[in-house]
Amino acid sequence: MFSSPLADAPAIREPRHEPVAHVIRGDVVEGIHYGSVVVLGGDGEGDGEGDGGGEVRFRLGDIEAACYPRSALKPVQAVAMVRAGLPLDGELLSLAMGSHSGEERHLAGARRILDLAGLSEDDLRNVPDLPYDPAVRDDWVREGRPPSRLAQNCSGKHAAMLYLCKLNGWPLADYDDPTHPLQRVIAGVVGELTGQRIARVSVDGCGTPLFAVSLHGLARAVARIAAGSPGTPEFRVADALRSHPEMASGAGRDTAALMRAVPGLLAKDGFEGVQVAALPDGRAVAVKIADGANRARVPVTAAALALAGVEPRLLTGFAGEPATGGGRPVGGVRPVAALDPSALLGAPDPTRARR
Numbered sequence: 001m002f003s004s005p006l007a008d009a010p011a012i013r014e015p016r017h018e019p020v021a022h023v024i025r026g027d028v029v030e031g032i033h034y035g036s037v038v039v040l041g042g043d044g045e046g047d048g049e050g051d052g053g054g055e056v057r058f059r060l061g062d063i064e065a066a067c068y069p070r071s072a073l074k075p076v077q078a079v080a081m082v083r084a085g086l087p088l089d090g091e092l093l094s095l096a097m098g099s100h101s102g103e104e105r106h107l108a109g110a111r112r113i114l115d116l117a118g119l120s121e122d123d124l125r126n127v128p129d130l131p132y133d134p135a136v137r138d139d140w141v142r143e144g145r146p147p148s149r150l151a152q153n154c155s156g157k158h159a160a161m162l163y164l165c166k167l168n169g170w171p172l173a174d175y176d177d178p179t180h181p182l183q184r185v186i187a188g189v190v191g192e193l194t195g196q197r198i199a200r201v202s203v204d205g206c207g208t209p210l211f212a213v214s215l216h217g218l219a220r221a222v223a224r225i226a227a228g229s230p231g232t233p234e235f236r237v238a239d240a241l242r243s244h245p246e247m248a249s250g251a252g253r254d255t256a257a258l259m260r261a262v263p264g265l266l267a268k269d270g271f272e273g274v275q276v277a278a279l280p281d282g283r284a285v286a287v288k289i290a291d292g293a294n295r296a297r298v299p300v301t302a303a304a305l306a307l308a309g310v311e312p313r314l315l316t317g318f319a320g321e322p323a324t325g326g327g328r329p330v331g332g333v334r335p336v337a338a339l340d341p342s343a344l345l346g347a348p349d350p351t352r353a354r355r
Contacts, residue, residue, distance in 0.1 A: 006191050009066070009199040010214035016062040020289065020339065021296040024331035025323050033296035035273065035289040036061025037339065038219050039307045042227075042281035054223040054282045056216070058307050060338055063219075066199035066212040067288055070270030071099040073190070073211065074157060074248075075237055076221050080189035082233035084182070086164045088113065093240035094247040095156035097268065101250025102131020102140070102151045109247065110150050113159035117166045124149040125176045126158045126206040133250050154206035156247075161208070178209040187211060193221035205271065218276055219286035226266040226278035238266050238280075254298050254318070262305065262314050275301045283308045295321055295333050303335035312341070 015036060023031035040054030056063075074097035081096065082088075088096055092109055100106035114120060129152035131137045140151065149155060161175050161182060170181045177183065178201050187209070191197055194217030204210040213221075228234025241248055242264065245256035255269045258277065267277040273289025275297050285304035289296045299320035306312050322329035 004195065007196040009197040010064055010212070010217065012066045012199055012212070015065040015067065015288075015290070017288075017290040018061040019336050020060060020287075020300050021333050021335050023323065024334050025325070026330050030323070030331070033289055033291060033293055033300075033333070034061070035287065035296065035300065036063050036065075036215050037288075037300060037304050038063040038216050038286050039304055040219050040223050040282070040284040041308075042279070042283045054220060054284055058304075059216075060336075061288075063216040063286075064214050067215055067218075067274075068202065068204075068210050068212055068272070069218050069276075070204065070210070070272055070274050071154070072218065072222075072268045072270035072274040072276045072286075073213075074098070074270075075225050075241060075266070075268055075276075076190055076193055077157065077186050078160075078237045078240075079193065079225060079233050080186040081160060081164050081182075082236055083189065084164055084185050085167055086160060087167075088160060088163075088240075089236060090240055091244040091247045092156075092160075093237065094244035096160035097237065097241060098156045098248035099132070099153045099269070100156060100248065101133035101253065102136050102153065103133065103250055106156065106247070106250070107150045110155040110159045113156065113163050117159075117163040119159075119162055119166065119172070121149050123162055123172060124155060124158045126152050126154050126208075128152060133252075136250075152206060154204075154208075157208070158206065176208045183209050190221070193224050194218060195220050215286045215288050218274075219278075219284045222266065222268070222276040222278045222286070223282045223284035226280055226284065227282040241266055241268070254294075258301070258318060261317060262310055265305075265310075267301075269297065273297045277301060277305060279308070279310075299333050300335050300339065303339040306341045307339065 017034040020035040021033040037060045039058040041057040078097040095109040128147040132153040200212040225234045245259040249256045272292040275287040278284035302315040302318035320333040323331035
């Protein structure tokens with residue numbers, strides 16, 4: 001656990017995002033994705049701006065404004081639940097921090113957690129939905145199956161929250177209320193691992209509280225989880241996610257593929273273009289794409305990981321979808337020049353002149 005005093009909450013403002021990726025078609029910039037990126041070094045690395053969760057090695061855009069991590073915060077929520085007594089491990093713990101595709105293994109896993117608690121789908125308070133994966137959703141509709149709380153992509157998290165409440169004797173009916181003992185425990189761990197006070201509390205798409213932190217704080221939190229020592233809740237969470245990445249996402253999902261491609265990597269995506277990733281030595285990246293576009297999230301994350309020192313050959317499959325013309329590749333989404341690894345080898349940080 002970290003005993004350093006918490007920094008002030010990040011400022012709530014319109015983020016000062018900068019270009020992070022260009023949409024190229026025939027050597028012409030057809031579009032621009034804005035956003036922010038932070039790369040944290042491991043032990044002994046960085047530029048002296050860190051505070052114990054990994055020093056800032058690279059930054060682009062506004063990494064200190066308040067933002068909503070969305071589902072990228074789920075590993076932090078999972079650490080809080082494990083600390084509070086959640087006994088899950090392995091694939092079920094991975095599902096507890098998942099934004100799953102709605103495959104049968106995900107529904108079966110959520111049912112197993114509910115069975116352990118002696119509860120049913122009716123006790124869940126997430127929003128009924130169809131499966132997230134388009135192919136699974138199409139099958140679901142073709143079979144005439146209605147939206148379901150189990151099929152909604154956060155059902156594993158909600159089932160785990162109910163299980164923990166049952167074990168601790170906490171009320172079940174309002175476990176998603178920000179004043180509930182469970183959510184207060186989670187808020188405390190969010191503050192501890194990010195190293196800062198929470199700027200604002202809202203409601204995520206699934207109905208649970210959503211905490212606004214900075215992108216820098218989010219990267220610091222995931223770095224601390226990835227670098228957790230064996231036997232700690234942080235290690236249990238990191239090990240579950242790294243060992244069972246498809247339970248937190250699904251077949252063919254990019255974040256699971258990224259964890260399979262980079263040994264030891266912990267990664268989690270979130271709606272509205274948020275991505276975090278970290279290695280066991282504390283190196284970490286956090287990305288926010290301003291317009292929420294997944295087509296920019298993946299290649300920008302890969303570029304940030306290269307800046308963090310990940311071998312580029314491991315990231316070749318994450319360059320993003322090509323732009324096509326007449327059925328042929330004619331371009332694609334390309335990270336801006338500042339995200340080239342040479343930026344750490346003497347090229348100036350383009351944000352420094354403006355800070």
